[in-house]
Amino acid sequence: MASSLENPRDVLGGMLMAGIGGAFLWLGGDLDPGSALRMGAGYFPRILGTIMVALGSVIALLAMRQPSAGWVLGQTPWRGVILVLGSLLSFGGAVRGVGLLPVVTVVVFAAAWASRYARLRSALPLSAGLAAVCAFLFIHLLGLPLPLIGPWLTAGYWSAADPAVSTLAVSASAFSTIAR
Amino acid sequence: MPHNQNPGQNHGQNLGVEPPATGTARAAHGSWFPWLRTLTAATLLAVVPAIAPVLPASAAYPDKVVTIVVPFAPGGGTDTVTRILAEQMSKDLGQPVIVDNRPGAGTIIGTNIVANSAPDGYMLLMASFAHAVNPFLNAKLPFDTEKAFAPVGLVAKSYNIAVVNTSSQFKTLSDLIAYAKAHPGELNFGSFGNGTSAHLSAELFNHLAGTRIVHVPYKGAAPAVTDLLAGQVQVVFSSVASVSGHIGSGSLRPLAVTSAQRSKAFPDLPTVAESGVPGYVSDAWYGVYAPAGTPAAVIDRLNASLNKAIQSDAFKKLETVEGLVITPGTPQDFAAYVHGEAARWRDVVKSQNIKLN
């Protein structure tokens, strides 16, 4: 229990925790609390949320009481954060449509540039190789229900008159326009 | 026709998820983007010609993998039945039939995926008890149970067994009814969760027998049966597979089956109706649906294959093990049966005031 409440990191952390507790209290406001004897769906959340607000406030207050030097959050690798999270979101959004093989290639390639040491000559073979390994391992051996190459990449797909599809097609072309 | 469809994808798109990688990734850093674009383009160029010649629309169904969505996690009763069905059907259809588990939200997630799939016969749903009762338990379903599906066929009916601990004072169902009537609100029944067959079977019993046995919900069969063995709850209206082992080993005592007729697996066991609750019937069932709008020819092909599969030896083995009653029939038979079930349970749900939210 050595290092403990130094700030302003802990002021922020405590406020975050209190805020999360408050959010749960607010979102769970319409749940039926029932009674102590016969608890409803809202009873336990209310207790937990209240304790969370209290804990967060104590952490923040204690940290305020003993100010220390400077902002100690350190730097944030914004490029890395955006690329890594972007890769995850892209995987989730596209894997069923595009298929495992292309999506792993793209995701690995994009994620690789989150590092400052990324080089084209290493990122290209890495993404291609991993895509092949994943496709073999997860689809061929383990039978994961994912397409190797998804329906979005088939020729006839984009002519389908599905409104959701056309929206996507429009947004995709919009993206490529912006890219240019 | 099949090649320009996208089985199972509409769901994801309707949720408004991210466009493919290029969009999100581009936002991060400009300098490397051309490479990514080149790569994507290259992938597209390499892939499209390879896929495009998959033709033509007149090709006989099925010409690719058929998926059956199971709206439960792997390993449960529905999952086991589906896996064996899929294995048998793929022999007949000449294409792989794979099982895709999409568990959650009391079958709503998996069911919704099929409701929004292309009606081409490549995306099917394994429906069960919950399918017919969900409309009365949930105020808002994302699909219309009546209109969104085309029936393919009933796989099997099943039934529940009312079981008590062997050390229990109740030797027959009449004992239980007599005690419960004399001591209202004292006994507990365990269920496999709100709105499950184990729950509603017991509520129907309460309703028709005039008893007040208190509902104690569990997360699935295993913990409920464990607490029955430990004596925490006094009775469970359980599926056969979950208790047949304990009945065989003598740790649980069966009192009655919930079906209209006595079962093949337990010929000596009376039905609930015979035991003093006239009119009581509670079936569980498994059946296959396709999305509404699937061509009749495809439905007929699937129905024939399904009927063949359920009469195979591998499937018959489940008759005793899982307590199945195999009932071959047409899609119309299936639809009529489920309508009847739905109407019956709607009354139970209303009269017992059962709600999920």
Next chain:
Amino acid sequence: MELFSNLGLGFATALSPFNLLYCFMGVFLGTAIGVLPGLGPVATIAMLLPLTFGLDPVSSLIMLAGIYYGAQYGGSTTAVLINLPGESSSVVTAIDGYEMAKRGRAGAALASAALGSFFAGTVATVLIAVAAPPLAMLALQFGPAEYFSLMVLGLVASVALASGSLLKAFAMIFLGLLLGLIGTDVESGAQRFTMDLPELADGLNFVAVSMGLFGIGEILRNLGHEHSRSLQVKSVSGLMLTRDDLKRIVGPVLRGTGLGSLLGILPGGGAMLSSFAAYTLEKRISPNGAQFGKGAIEGVAAPESANNAGAQTSFIPMLTLGIPSNPVMALMIGAMIIQGITPGPNVVTKEPTLFWGMIASMWVGNLMLVLLNLPLVGLWVRMLKIPYHLLFPAIIAFCCIGAFSAGNSTFDVFVMALFGAFGYCLIKLDFEPAPLLLGFVLGPMLEENLRRAMLLSRGSPSVFVTHPLSLALLTCAVALLIVVVLPGIRAKREEAFSE
């Protein structure tokens, strides 16, 4: 003497070439899926179930069991190497295991995990052979009130998983409990905090949350420290354990095995509790307690032994009472029923070949796992020499597929991304995520058993103290709470005095 003839029968069955082959296939497959994040033994066994119908029941059960405890071995590998706990039991291993790996001691961590697990597996096997039926009765002694008290004890104990501020550790536990509330309320069926998303109706997926908080959070953190070049482990010292290491892990392995064997018998989370109960115990009593959280080998050996012992003894209620203590056991029961065997007290007498063959195969399988895993340690450690900028995109790809495969749902990939970002914030704010995960896992069970106990007692809270077992557990929890909180308060007071 009867025991020896029984074990003789068992080994004769387990050592037949055919069964040896299936045992090996099981443990090999188990190790493989354990190493891959996401895909767990439940999904694998379910997929293989139809294939086992044609097999001899003994062979198929030997293989399925092998997958299960093989996965426990494999799971620790990813936890140690890349801080990616794919199962709740390896969350604890990741804490000190990954720290050891960062210090170039991944080999020792993996070796101690393997040896500890083997020892635990051996002891647990003997225990099942000697005393399965009486031990099984323990499982039936635990009603809702007892489980509630056990969960309270578990939550208090999980504070010890954090090495920083006590208040922050409590905040993390409560945050985990709150996150565990998301989903359908078991009792009333009400949707809680699901924001009308059907994907949230069954709650957040553990694998997605865990891989986000630990795996993705760690990658983001490392990307911030890339310039310091500490990421690539430069020197990997001794693959094997030193004499000093061995001396340090003997006690933890013994105690971990004992705790794991006992808790593993309890259905519903017993085996999972065992790994961090062992960690907490060691942190309290070890002379190297201060090193915990900074790469203490005891912090790997104890939970790994406990978790393997628990995995093994969780077979006891299944084999003797027909009670599945976790989803894997439920699948095994399904496999037995389909083979025409009814699990329960009769298995020992009616199917002696199956019962003793399976027990013997567990030991054989554990031996195979050690022989398979010790040479692999070298290979895994070499993996750490891959430059980090090549390793982490691969981890991201495996995480994505792993999160997806956990529920065949892309929603879980988004959940992982969200918790990756959140985990990174927590690291920045100096909150440790391990207690959060345990709160997340235990929370739903805590509430469920609290409410079920109250429902069964018709609203009388006295059940928690009138049941002797429940009272004992609650007393332990209070005692532990005092032990945990007092030093902090005393330190504060001394600080105040010295000022």
